[in-house]
Amino acid sequence: MSGTTDISWMIGGPQGTGVDSSATLFARAMTVAGYWVYGKREYHSNIKGKHSYFQVRVKDVPVHSNTDPVHILSTFEHSTAEIHADEVVPDGAFIYDPRVTDPADLPLPSGVTKFPIEFGKIIEEIAEETGSNPVKLGIMKNTVAVAASAALLGVEIDSIEEALKGIFTGKKAKLVDLNMKAAEKAYAAIKPQAGFGDFVYKLEKPSNPPKSKSRLLVNGATATGLGKVKAGCRYQTYYxxxxxxxxxxxxxxxxxxxxxxxxxxxxxxxxxxxxxxxxTGIRSSTSTSGPGFCLMSEGIGWAGINEVPMVVFNYQRGGPSTGLPTRNEQGELLFAIHAGHGDYPKIVMAPGDMHECFEDAFNAFNFAERYQTPVIVLPDKALANNTQSIEPFEEASLKVDRGQIEGVDPNYKEGDLEAGIQQFPRFKITDSGISPRVLPGTPGKIFWTTGDEHTEFGHITEKPEIRIPMHEKRMKKLDLAAKEIPQDLQYKLFGSEQADLTMVAWGSTKGAILDAMDVLKKEHNITINFLQIRMMSPFPSEGVGAILKKAKKVACIESNLSGQLAQLVRMRTSFEIPHQILKYTGRPISETEIVASALDVVKKDEKKVVLTYGR
Amino acid sequence: MAVKTLESPLKAAKYKSDLTSDWCPGCGDFGIVNGIQQALAELALPPWETYLFSGVGCSGKTPHYIQVYGSHTLHGRVLPYSLGAKMANPHLTVLAVGGDGDGYGIGSGHFVHAGRRNVDMTYIVFNNEVYGLTKGQASPTLEKGMQPKSLALPHISQAINPLALALACGYTFIARSYAYDPKHLKATIQAAVNHRGMALIDVLQPCPTYNDIHTKEFYAEKLEKEGNEIPRVYYIEETGYDGVVKNSNDVQEVNEKRMNAFNAMYKLEDQVALGTFYKIELDTYDELLGKNLPQLKDAAPIDLKYHDDQMNPTTDLSSALAEIQV
Known part of the structure; x- marks a missing residue:
C-alpha cells in the first residue's frame, strides 16, 4: 500500500467543547497504532466560547515539532472551518457537519476532498439506542471527528478502542462502550464516501512500531511535575x-x-x-508565569543573599504585562537572569524538550542545594502545553545531591546547655564560596538570616571589611557551578562541526530545529548544526564562544522581539550573531518556518527574518 | 504536631543573644524582646527548634537579639516565611514579629489570608502607629485626626482595627498586650504559643522618638470616672469578659463569643483594654493536611524520605507513569 509517513491533523472548536480531549484521543490512538506524535495546543484567555485548536503531527519516526500545512481539518462546528479552511493542503481532506457548514462558503483550496458527517444524526441514533439524553452525548462529537479522521488515515478502529480505554479508567470505564459506538458510526460514515479511496495522505503502517506501553505521551507541565516528584520536592506553592x-x-x-x-x-x-x-531543609519550589515572576523578584533576592536553596519555574508566555496570556514567548530570559536588585548568584536554565523538563526539574533541586542559591528554570508555554510521544524518562542514573549539610556536633550532650548554645557560622567565608549548612532542629546549634548584608553568623553588618568578602563569596559559587555542571547540561551541539549554517536557540524551538535539519539536508542539501543553550547563568561563555567563532554562518532563533539570547551571547562572549530569526506572534515556531528562514539566511543572506505563521 | 521541650529548662538570660540592640532609648521594643525571652524560657523551648521570624523595620531586628533560630525577612513578608517554615516542619515552634506597617500595611494581604489557614504559630505585632525606621510616617493604625510630631499635617485616613480584622479573617487566638506590662505580655505570649492554631498578639508599643501622643506616660495615666480614679490600661478578663469558646461545635456559642469580641474590640472608651478577646480550638492546618495527603497522616513533610543512603532517589513514579504510558 502506498501512502505517507508524515501527516498533520487539526481539530478546533469553541473553548469548553472538548477540543483538548479529542486531540488527546487522537494523539493517543495514533501512538497506540505505533506512530510518533507531536501536538500543538492553542487557546484563548477565555473559559467558554472563543476559538481553540489542536494540531497533531503524526510520523513513523520520533517527531519534535509541527509543520504549517494541514492534511486533515476535522470540524464539527463552523468557526474552525472558517478560521482554518485555507490552511488545508490542496490534496487534503475536510471533515465537516453539513447541518452547520457549507464548504462552498469557505476558502478551501480547490482540490480538497470534502467529507460530510452527520454529527447530530449519529449522536441522536446513539441516544435512541442507549436511552440517553442526546444533549448530554453532544460532547461525543469529538469522538466522531477523531474516529472519522482515523478511518480516513487507514488506522484500525482497535487503536481508538485502546486509546479510549487508556483515557476512561476507573469509574469512567463505562464511557468506553458509548464512545466506541460513536467511533463505529464515524468509520461507517467515512468509508463509503466519494474520495475515500483516493485520499493521498493515508498513513503507511509504521515500519518499526514500538512495543505497547513502551512510550510516554506527555506535555512539559507533567514532565516537570514528575521531575519534581522524583527529586523529592515536598513543598510547592503557587498562585x-x-x-x-x-x-x-x-x-x-x-x-x-x-x-x-x-x-x-x-x-x-x-x-x-x-x-x-x-x-527548614525541605525541598521546596514555586511555579509561575511572567506577571507572577515579576512579583517574585524581591523574594528571590532574599533567597540569594541568605543562600537558601529553592527552585522557581517560570513558564514564559507573551508579554509585556498581561500580554498574550495563553500564548508562547521566550521573552523573559534577560529578566530572569537579572531578576531582583543587586548582585547575587542565581542558576538559570532553560529546558528544550520533555526529557529536559524532567531532567532540569530533578537537577534544579540538586543545584539549589549544592550551590545554596535559588535556581530559576525557564520553560515556555509551548513546552508546557504541547504533547509529545517520547521514550521513557531516564531515572536509573539519577542521584540526589544535598550539598554540604552538617549534623549534630559529636561533642554535643543533651542537658549540657548551660555551657551555651553554639552559634553556627552559616555564612562562613570559604575559598569555594560554599559554607556548610545546618538545618533548624539540629540540637545545640542556631544561626540567623537577614536580608541585610551580614556576618558569618547572619547578623546585620555594614562594615566594608565584611561586605567585600561576603559579597564575593556568594558570587564565587557561580564559578564553581560553571566548572562542575556537566557540559551537556550547559549546551549541546547537534550535527557536524562544519555546517553551512549554525543555528543558536533555546527552549521549545529545539524540536522544530532538529526536525528542520533533516529536511534541509535531504531536500535542499544544506548542512545545519544546532547549538542549544541550556544554561543561561552561569553562562557557558568559553564553550559557546569557541563554537561560534569557528562557525561559517550563524543565526539565532528565538520567540521574542529583541533577540534576547543573541544579546546575552554578545554580553558573555563578545560574539555578535549576524543573523536573527524571530517570532513574536505568540505562536510557536514550526519546522516549516525554520526550513524557510534557514533558506533565507543561507541563500539570500537575510540579516533578520521575522516569522508570522499561525492563527 | 507535638513540640518538644527541654528536660532542664534554660534561664531567660540564655535566650539573649550577645548583640546589643540599636533601638532608641525608651523604645517599647525592649519590653517586647524581654517578654519573648521570658516566655520562651518558661515554655522550656529548645532554641534550635524555635524559629523566630521578623519583617522589616525597627521590630525587624528583634530576632538578632534572641538566641533561637532567627530570620529577618522582607518588609511585609514575615507571615509567608513563617507559614512556609511551619508547614514544612511542624516540629518547630514558630513565632513571627513585625511592626504595624509591616503587618497591617505592606503585608496586609498576608495578614488576611493567614487567618484562613489556622497554621499553629504566633504572630506578635509591635503597634506604635508610626513607621519608625523611616522617621515617623503614619502607619495603618494611626487614628484619623491625630498628628504626632513627625507628621507635617494631621492624619486624614482612618485607622484599621487590627483585632477586628483578625476576627473577620479567622484568627483563632486574638489578644492585645502592652510593651511595658511585662507580666501580662509574657503570659499572653505563653498562652499564644500554647494555643493550637494561628494566634495574634497586638502589642501597644510606645515609640518615644516619633509618637508623642501614645507615650509610656499616656498609658500610665490615671483617669477619672464618676469621681473615682481609674487606670488607663485595664485587663478585660477582670471585668467578667470571657472570649474563650468552650465548644467549637456549638454554633450559637461561637456566634455569641464572636459578636461579644467584636463589640469589645470596638468599644469607645478612654481606657485601653488588654487581654484575650477571642479564642477557639479548631483543626490546625497540618491536621487537615494529613486528611488530604495520606503520607502526612502521621508524619510531617520534612520527615518524608526521598533518597536512600547512596543518595538514589526512592520515589516510585510508576503509578503516575502508568497514566501516560502508551
Missing amino acids: SITPAVDECIYLEQHPEFGIVVFQCEDELSAINMAIGAAT
Whole structure:
C-alpha cells in the first residue's frame, strides 16, 4: 500500500467543547497504532466560547515539532472551518457537519476532498439506542471527528478502542462502550464516501512500531511535575496563573506523592512561603508565569543573599504585562537572569524538550542545594502545553545531591546547655564560596538570616571589611557551578562541526530545529548544526564562544522581539550573531518556518527574518 | 504536631543573644524582646527548634537579639516565611514579629489570608502607629485626626482595627498586650504559643522618638470616672469578659463569643483594654493536611524520605507513569 509517513491533523472548536480531549484521543490512538506524535495546543484567555485548536503531527519516526500545512481539518462546528479552511493542503481532506457548514462558503483550496458527517444524526441514533439524553452525548462529537479522521488515515478502529480505554479508567470505564459506538458510526460514515479511496495522505503502517506501553505521551507541565516528584520536592506553592498552573494542578491531583501543594493569596506569598519552607531543609519550589515572576523578584533576592536553596519555574508566555496570556514567548530570559536588585548568584536554565523538563526539574533541586542559591528554570508555554510521544524518562542514573549539610556536633550532650548554645557560622567565608549548612532542629546549634548584608553568623553588618568578602563569596559559587555542571547540561551541539549554517536557540524551538535539519539536508542539501543553550547563568561563555567563532554562518532563533539570547551571547562572549530569526506572534515556531528562514539566511543572506505563521 | 521541650529548662538570660540592640532609648521594643525571652524560657523551648521570624523595620531586628533560630525577612513578608517554615516542619515552634506597617500595611494581604489557614504559630505585632525606621510616617493604625510630631499635617485616613480584622479573617487566638506590662505580655505570649492554631498578639508599643501622643506616660495615666480614679490600661478578663469558646461545635456559642469580641474590640472608651478577646480550638492546618495527603497522616513533610543512603532517589513514579504510558 502506498501512502505517507508524515501527516498533520487539526481539530478546533469553541473553548469548553472538548477540543483538548479529542486531540488527546487522537494523539493517543495514533501512538497506540505505533506512530510518533507531536501536538500543538492553542487557546484563548477565555473559559467558554472563543476559538481553540489542536494540531497533531503524526510520523513513523520520533517527531519534535509541527509543520504549517494541514492534511486533515476535522470540524464539527463552523468557526474552525472558517478560521482554518485555507490552511488545508490542496490534496487534503475536510471533515465537516453539513447541518452547520457549507464548504462552498469557505476558502478551501480547490482540490480538497470534502467529507460530510452527520454529527447530530449519529449522536441522536446513539441516544435512541442507549436511552440517553442526546444533549448530554453532544460532547461525543469529538469522538466522531477523531474516529472519522482515523478511518480516513487507514488506522484500525482497535487503536481508538485502546486509546479510549487508556483515557476512561476507573469509574469512567463505562464511557468506553458509548464512545466506541460513536467511533463505529464515524468509520461507517467515512468509508463509503466519494474520495475515500483516493485520499493521498493515508498513513503507511509504521515500519518499526514500538512495543505497547513502551512510550510516554506527555506535555512539559507533567514532565516537570514528575521531575519534581522524583527529586523529592515536598513543598510547592503557587498562585493561579496560565500556563504554570497546569503543573501545580497535576501535582495536586497526585496526593499519593505527599507533596504539599499550597495555593497562596498572591505571588509575593508564593515565593516567600517557598523560601520559608526551604530554610527548614525541605525541598521546596514555586511555579509561575511572567506577571507572577515579576512579583517574585524581591523574594528571590532574599533567597540569594541568605543562600537558601529553592527552585522557581517560570513558564514564559507573551508579554509585556498581561500580554498574550495563553500564548508562547521566550521573552523573559534577560529578566530572569537579572531578576531582583543587586548582585547575587542565581542558576538559570532553560529546558528544550520533555526529557529536559524532567531532567532540569530533578537537577534544579540538586543545584539549589549544592550551590545554596535559588535556581530559576525557564520553560515556555509551548513546552508546557504541547504533547509529545517520547521514550521513557531516564531515572536509573539519577542521584540526589544535598550539598554540604552538617549534623549534630559529636561533642554535643543533651542537658549540657548551660555551657551555651553554639552559634553556627552559616555564612562562613570559604575559598569555594560554599559554607556548610545546618538545618533548624539540629540540637545545640542556631544561626540567623537577614536580608541585610551580614556576618558569618547572619547578623546585620555594614562594615566594608565584611561586605567585600561576603559579597564575593556568594558570587564565587557561580564559578564553581560553571566548572562542575556537566557540559551537556550547559549546551549541546547537534550535527557536524562544519555546517553551512549554525543555528543558536533555546527552549521549545529545539524540536522544530532538529526536525528542520533533516529536511534541509535531504531536500535542499544544506548542512545545519544546532547549538542549544541550556544554561543561561552561569553562562557557558568559553564553550559557546569557541563554537561560534569557528562557525561559517550563524543565526539565532528565538520567540521574542529583541533577540534576547543573541544579546546575552554578545554580553558573555563578545560574539555578535549576524543573523536573527524571530517570532513574536505568540505562536510557536514550526519546522516549516525554520526550513524557510534557514533558506533565507543561507541563500539570500537575510540579516533578520521575522516569522508570522499561525492563527 | 507535638513540640518538644527541654528536660532542664534554660534561664531567660540564655535566650539573649550577645548583640546589643540599636533601638532608641525608651523604645517599647525592649519590653517586647524581654517578654519573648521570658516566655520562651518558661515554655522550656529548645532554641534550635524555635524559629523566630521578623519583617522589616525597627521590630525587624528583634530576632538578632534572641538566641533561637532567627530570620529577618522582607518588609511585609514575615507571615509567608513563617507559614512556609511551619508547614514544612511542624516540629518547630514558630513565632513571627513585625511592626504595624509591616503587618497591617505592606503585608496586609498576608495578614488576611493567614487567618484562613489556622497554621499553629504566633504572630506578635509591635503597634506604635508610626513607621519608625523611616522617621515617623503614619502607619495603618494611626487614628484619623491625630498628628504626632513627625507628621507635617494631621492624619486624614482612618485607622484599621487590627483585632477586628483578625476576627473577620479567622484568627483563632486574638489578644492585645502592652510593651511595658511585662507580666501580662509574657503570659499572653505563653498562652499564644500554647494555643493550637494561628494566634495574634497586638502589642501597644510606645515609640518615644516619633509618637508623642501614645507615650509610656499616656498609658500610665490615671483617669477619672464618676469621681473615682481609674487606670488607663485595664485587663478585660477582670471585668467578667470571657472570649474563650468552650465548644467549637456549638454554633450559637461561637456566634455569641464572636459578636461579644467584636463589640469589645470596638468599644469607645478612654481606657485601653488588654487581654484575650477571642479564642477557639479548631483543626490546625497540618491536621487537615494529613486528611488530604495520606503520607502526612502521621508524619510531617520534612520527615518524608526521598533518597536512600547512596543518595538514589526512592520515589516510585510508576503509578503516575502508568497514566501516560502508551
